[in-house]
Amino acid sequence: MNHDKPLATVRDRVEVLVLEDNPGDAQLLHAELGAEALIDVHLTVAFRLSEGLHLLATRQFDAVLLDLNLPDSRGLETLDRLRAAVPEVPLIVHTGIQDDDIALRALRAGAHDYVVKGPGIGPLLVRSVHSAIERHRLRAELELRAAQLEKNRAALRRVIEASADVIMILDRTGAVRFVNSGAESMYGRSAADLVGQAAGFVIQPGAVDIDIPLPDGTVRAAEVRAIEIEWDDEPSSLILLHDVTERKRAQERIEAQNVLLEERVRERTAELVAANSELEAFAYSVSHDLRAPLRHIKGFTQMLEEEAVERHDASAQTLISRILRSEDRMRELIDDLLGFSRLGRCEVCRELVDPGPLVVEAIEELAPEARGRPVEWSVAALPWLDADPALLRVVLVNLLSNALKFTRGRDPARIEVFPAPGSHPAPVIAVRDNGAGFAAEDAKRIFDVFQRLHTQAEFEGTGVGLATVKRIVTRHGGRIWAEAEPGVGATFFFSLGPAEA
Numbered sequence: 001m002n003h004d005k006p007l008a009t010v011r012d013r014v015e016v017l018v019l020e021d022n023p024g025d026a027q028l029l030h031a032e033l034g035a036e037a038l039i040d041v042h043l044t045v046a047f048r049l050s051e052g053l054h055l056l057a058t059r060q061f062d063a064v065l066l067d068l069n070l071p072d073s074r075g076l077e078t079l080d081r082l083r084a085a086v087p088e089v090p091l092i093v094h095t096g097i098q099d100d101d102i103a104l105r106a107l108r109a110g111a112h113d114y115v116v117k118g119p120g121i122g123p124l125l126v127r128s129v130h131s132a133i134e135r136h137r138l139r140a141e142l143e144l145r146a147a148q149l150e151k152n153r154a155a156l157r158r159v160i161e162a163s164a165d166v167i168m169i170l171d172r173t174g175a176v177r178f179v180n181s182g183a184e185s186m187y188g189r190s191a192a193d194l195v196g197q198a199a200g201f202v203i204q205p206g207a208v209d210i211d212i213p214l215p216d217g218t219v220r221a222a223e224v225r226a227i228e229i230e231w232d233d234e235p236s237s238l239i240l241l242h243d244v245t246e247r248k249r250a251q252e253r254i255e256a257q258n259v260l261l262e263e264r265v266r267e268r269t270a271e272l273v274a275a276n277s278e279l280e281a282f283a284y285s286v287s288h289d290l291r292a293p294l295r296h297i298k299g300f301t302q303m304l305e306e307e308a309v310e311r312h313d314a315s316a317q318t319l320i321s322r323i324l325r326s327e328d329r330m331r332e333l334i335d336d337l338l339g340f341s342r343l344g345r346c347e348v349c350r351e352l353v354d355p356g357p358l359v360v361e362a363i364e365e366l367a368p369e370a371r372g373r374p375v376e377w378s379v380a381a382l383p384w385l386d387a388d389p390a391l392l393r394v395v396l397v398n399l400l401s402n403a404l405k406f407t408r409g410r411d412p413a414r415i416e417v418f419p420a421p422g423s424h425p426a427p428v429i430a431v432r433d434n435g436a437g438f439a440a441e442d443a444k445r446i447f448d449v450f451q452r453l454h455t456q457a458e459f460e461g462t463g464v465g466l467a468t469v470k471r472i473v474t475r476h477g478g479r480i481w482a483e484a485e486p487g488v489g490a491t492f493f494f495s496l497g498p499a500e501a
Helices: 023-034 049-058 076-085 100-108 122-162 183-187 245-311 314-343 355-365 389-406 465-475
Strands: 013-019 040-046 063-066 091-095 113-116 166-170 176-179 208-213 219-231 234-243 351-353 375-379 385-387 413-419 428-433 479-485 489-495
Touching: 013 023, 013 049, 013 122, 023 040, 023 122, 040 049, 049 063, 049 076, 063 076, 063 122, 076 091, 076 100, 091 122, 100 113, 113 122, 166 183, 166 219, 183 234, 219 245, 245 314, 351 389, 355 375, 355 389, 385 389, 389 413, 389 428, 389 465, 389 489, 465 479, 465 489
Parallel strands: 013 040, 013 063, 063 091, 091 113, 375 413
Antiparallel strands: 166 176, 166 234, 208 219, 219 234, 351 385, 413 428, 428 489, 479 489
């Protein structure tokens, strides 16, 4: 039967057991209930209580209509025996005895209704059956919900007791009404000792930190949160205490370390300033004190060259030519070293830069080196970069010059500039060539100053160009790396990090 619909719309069949020893009364009851179209009642008649109890044990019924006078049971004993056998089935007394005292006793004994036999009682019985079934259903639902509520309460109690945090209830005076076992580790006292005692702190809105003195003289720190609730129908406060003692100790250690670290940073900064001053002095010495002797050496060597030419001394001319080339190489090394040292001191002025035009300018600048050689340049559309334009141009010139140098002898030489595919935190520019290449284990050291993988006779250079590129990229907070294979070529990748806030 669908118990959720109102009586006027119920069409489902209701199974009712009738305990009635009078066949005439049973037929009349069937006729009375059958005439009611509001509910479809199916009656099963038992003439004895024992027969009815057997049916109740083997079949399911929605309600029982019982006469109090049966061949094997009389009076309220019939009701008592049925209630003991099937306490969950609604029982309606349907009797010819019109006695208010018996009716009251029957209702107190557990009957859902007491209906006196007589003509025209069909509607009354239908409503009584329906009402009994509905009351039984509602009672069962309430009992189920009460059981579920108690189950939830028990689970909540287990959660509260298992919590490492302190959970307590305070009344309006600030006295503890309830506290979980987490208080033992926080307060150093049992939960039972704390109930009825003053909490010892002022309740404030939000989360605040408090100090809790323990019986042993130590102090623990706790974060307190308060929520206004009702407890036993009285305004109360739910208090949550989270132990933050270790966190505060760790914070104090970090603060002490930060003080020490700041002092060390000041010391290192002073050392760095002194080192930079020495470097600037060295750079000045190199730029002035070393250049002058070099100029003198070159001047005297050129005078010797003129004399050797006049004497037609070929051997002397060869030696002097080597001296002049060495002087040029030494001057080039000094210039590159000075340029490299200045990069560590120059200011990086960043802005959004389109690297495409800078690549074109670099190729034009390198045109004299490429003259007379079959060189194929390929420049793809490049992403804009947050960079210092002047320093970015130095990076591109060095990388393209490096590619042009190491593709000497290739026919044709192919040099590509393109954005590297894949997922990267910042745009990556790649420069690829089909030149001499190098072994994978050399990929890192080629960016060190004066590191060369080929002899001067094979490929000229000072070994400072790639170190300069790395320093510029590093000054931008980026990274540079290379991939190569001997005899196949090399690809250099670089990305620039974000500007400092």
